[in-house]
Amino acid sequence: MSQISLSFPDGNSRDYPAGITAAEVAESIAPSLAKRAISANLDGRHIDLAWPITESGAITINTMKDEAQALELIRHDFAHVMARAVQEIWPDVKVTIGPVRDHGWFYDFDRKEPFTPEDLGRIEAKMKEIIAARDPVRTEVWDRDRAIAHYKAQNEPFKLELIDRIPEGEDLRMYWHGDWQDLCRGPHLQNTGQLPADAFRLTHVAGAYWLGDASRPMLQRIYGVAFRNKADLKAHLTMLEEAAKRDHRKLGREMELFHFQEEAPGMVFWHPNGWTIYRELEAYMRRRLTRADYKEIKTPQVVDRILWEKSGHWEAYRENMFIVEVDEEGAKEKRTNALKPMNCPCHVQVYNQGLKSYRDLPLRLAEFGSCHRYESSGSMHGLMRVRGFVQDDAHIFCTEDQIEAECASFLDLLGSVYADLGFEKFDIKLSTRPETRVARTKFGTRRNRRLKRRSSRSATISRSIPARAPSTAPSWISS
Amino acid sequence: MRLDAEYIGEDGAKHRPVMLHRAILGSFERFIGILIENYSGKLPLWLAPRQVVVASIVSDADDYVRQVVDALRAAGLRAEADTRNEKINYKVREHSVGKVPAILAIGMKEVEAGTVSLRRLDSQGSRTLSLEEVVAELSAEATPPDLR
Numbered sequence: 001m002s003q004i005s006l007s008f009p010d011g012n013s014r015d016y017p018a019g020i021t022a023a024e025v026a027e028s029i030a031p032s033l034a035k036r037a038i039s040a041n042l043d044g045r046h047i048d049l050a051w052p053i054t055e056s057g058a059i060t061i062n063t064m065k066d067e068a069q070a071l072e073l074i075r076h077d078f079a080h081v082m083a084r085a086v087q088e089i090w091p092d093v094k095v096t097i098g099p100v101r102d103h104g105w106f107y108d109f110d111r112k113e114p115f116t117p118e119d120l121g122r123i124e125a126k127m128k129e130i131i132a133a134r135d136p137v138r139t140e141v142w143d144r145d146r147a148i149a150h151y152k153a154q155n156e157p158f159k160l161e162l163i164d165r166i167p168e169g170e171d172l173r174m175y176w177h178g179d180w181q182d183l184c185r186g187p188h189l190q191n192t193g194q195l196p197a198d199a200f201r202l203t204h205v206a207g208a209y210w211l212g213d214a215s216r217p218m219l220q221r222i223y224g225v226a227f228r229n230k231a232d233l234k235a236h237l238t239m240l241e242e243a244a245k246r247d248h249r250k251l252g253r254e255m256e257l258f259h260f261q262e263e264a265p266g267m268v269f270w271h272p273n274g275w276t277i278y279r280e281l282e283a284y285m286r287r288r289l290t291r292a293d294y295k296e297i298k299t300p301q302v303v304d305r306i307l308w309e310k311s312g313h314w315e316a317y318r319e320n321m322f323i324v325e326v327d328e329e330g331a332k333e334k335r336t337n338a339l340k341p342m343n344c345p346c347h348v349q350v351y352n353q354g355l356k357s358y359r360d361l362p363l364r365l366a367e368f369g370s371c372h373r374y375e376s377s378g379s380m381h382g383l384m385r386v387r388g389f390v391q392d393d394a395h396i397f398c399t400e401d402q403i404e405a406e407c408a409s410f411l412d413l414l415g416s417v418y419a420d421l422g423f424e425k426f427d428i429k430l431s432t433r434p435e436t437r438v439a440r441t442k443f444g445t446r447r448n449r450r451l452k453r454r455s456s457r458s459a460t461i462s463r464s465i466p467a468r469a470p471s472t473a474p475s476w477i478s479s
Numbered sequence: 480m481r482l483d484a485e486y487i488g489e490d491g492a493k494h495r496p497v498m499l500h501r502a503i504l505g506s507f508e509r510f511i512g513i514l515i516e517n518y519s520g521k522l523p524l525w526l527a528p529r530q531v532v533v534a535s536i537v538s539d540a541d542d543y544v545r546q547v548v549d550a551l552r553a554a555g556l557r558a559e560a561d562t563r564n565e566k567i568n569y570k571v572r573e574h575s576v577g578k579v580p581a582i583l584a585i586g587m588k589e590v591e592a593g594t595v596s597l598r599r600l601d602s603q604g605s606r607t608l609s610l611e612e613v614v615a616e617l618s619a620e621a622t623p624p625d626l627r
């Protein structure tokens with residue numbers, strides 16, 4: 001049998017026979033470690049303790065102290081245990097997929113009757129029984145035909161479709177939690193008794209289309225949350241309660257600020273109270289901009305597609321734009337306009353009126369600009385994500401040499417406004433050049449370097465992220 | 480932005496200006512959502528939509544309630560009268576849910592003395608102030624931070 005070499009986080013390495021498991025490696029280091037081990041990372045890949053290791057690499061043995069790995073395993077095992085509980089209570093329910101997410105997991109089921117809150121209680125009780133039974137978890141690699149035969153016999157059409165989507169030649173792994181079997185990539189814990197019976201909660205049920213496709217069957221998605229211990233679960237549930245009390249949609253109703261309705265999704269109906277806040281904030285921003293030597297303008301919302309073609313939005317951003325067609329008098333064809341998704345092209349039109357000299361620069365054009373962007377209905381969230389909105393937008397036209405001073409005074413203004421509005425501490429994220437973008441930059445890198453220098457002087461940079469364009473805070477510079 | 484913009488430089492030649500894109504709030508809609516959640520609805524007085532509610536304890540106080548509202552409005556405050564035939568505790572509770580920062584309760588004692596009884600959102604008890612005092616105190620607090 002061939003030998004492999006495994007290196008450890010402390011820098012040491014040892015030779016082992018190929019095919020050794022992470023559990024055996026842990027045992028060879030210290031029996032106490034083997035007792036606490038729950039999984040391993042091999043060259044960064046999270047693997048089962050029982051998985052045979054056939055190649056050399058860097059290995060780390062994980063225990064429940066390793067939060068990220070522990071939570072991933074706990075939440076993933078909970079997903080399987082929940083699906084097993086559901087099928088033990090209702091054997092006719094069809095299973096699909098159940099990934100780990102945020103603070104827990106979900107699993108999608110095909111069942112005619114809706115799951116009720118009482119059902120969730122029954123499922124939780126059954127899950128606790130499964131945990132108490134300390135059923136072993138094991139895994140096998142199956143070939144495709146065997147897996148297909150198995151799921152045909154079990155009458156699990158969704159699993160058959162999943163197998164169909166796994167690329168030819170890729171291993172199919174099966175996991176058993178006790179006698180309950182699921183097609184899964186893993187990794188998992190060693191037995192169901194490792195799950196904290198007092199640190200999980202099934203939170204709610206929602207509808208979800210199979211594979212996210214609205215033309216496919218609607219399934220029932222059960223959500224759960226899980227932590228390593230009861231105290232963490234409690235802290236999380238308390239945090240959720242607090243957040244629910246602060247939710248702006250709830251407060252918006254109680255304070256009679258605004259509403260939304262189906263006839264205008266993602267567009268705000270401001271009520272007198274909400275509109276008062278809006279106007280007060282707008283008046284404040286207007287004073288701040290005037291003091292900082294900005295000139296306020298107002299540009300059209302409905303603009304011919306010709307301008308959007310010139311600006312590049314028609315090509316890059318078309319599917320997010322609201323289109324307005326108009327029968328122009330005497331014209332053979334309808335005129336196609338778009339509601340502006342951003343203000344930049346219109347500001348350039350204002351700049352371009354009349355000849356500008358270096359003495360006119362920097363020229364700071366500001367607009368409380370009404371923009372419209374089509375967002376999918378699923379992504380909308382009260383005031384936080386809307387289709388019609390007003391930006392406190394401005395464009396500073398300046399020379400290369402003025403960039404640094406303009407950025408500095410902008411950051412000062414930003415900090416002062418945030419402090420006035422109750423945000424004393426904030427992070428600035430520096431976006432570097434996005435991969436797809438409408439604007440074209442010259443000297444982009446040099447400018448980014450200057451910006452970085454500037455912003456590290458004025459504030460903390462939390463991290464440098466590649467931007468997704470176009471965003472609500474568009475990349476700073478274009479020419 | 481693929482739209483041509485130019486300026487004449489000191490050298491008399493045409494140059495392309497740099498265009499800095501900037502926003503502070505992002506969108507008013509989203510920022511107001513953030514403000515509401517950040518303050519749990521209890522906005523500072525200058526941003527609160529309904530800054531003061533003047534509530535009568537007995538209907539004989541209604542005329543004086545309207546006088547107080549007028550005085551507050553004359554000082555630029557957003558004030559409303561609540562002269563409904565309801566118990567004062569009910570009115571206070573309702574306006575607290577609506578996150579009104581200041582409630583002035585007016586009974587016959589206040590009418591006779593020309594005072595008001597000021598209750599602030601989330602604080603127990605009330606303070607008795609003259610009409611001039613309460614106008615001065617609230618309008619100072621309602622001044623936007625950039626004008627202080």
Ligand SMILES: [Zn+2]
Pocket residue numbers: 076080098182183184185186
């Ligand atoms: Zn799984």
Ligand SMILES: [Zn+2]
Pocket residue numbers: 342343344395474500501
């Ligand atoms: Zn812009």
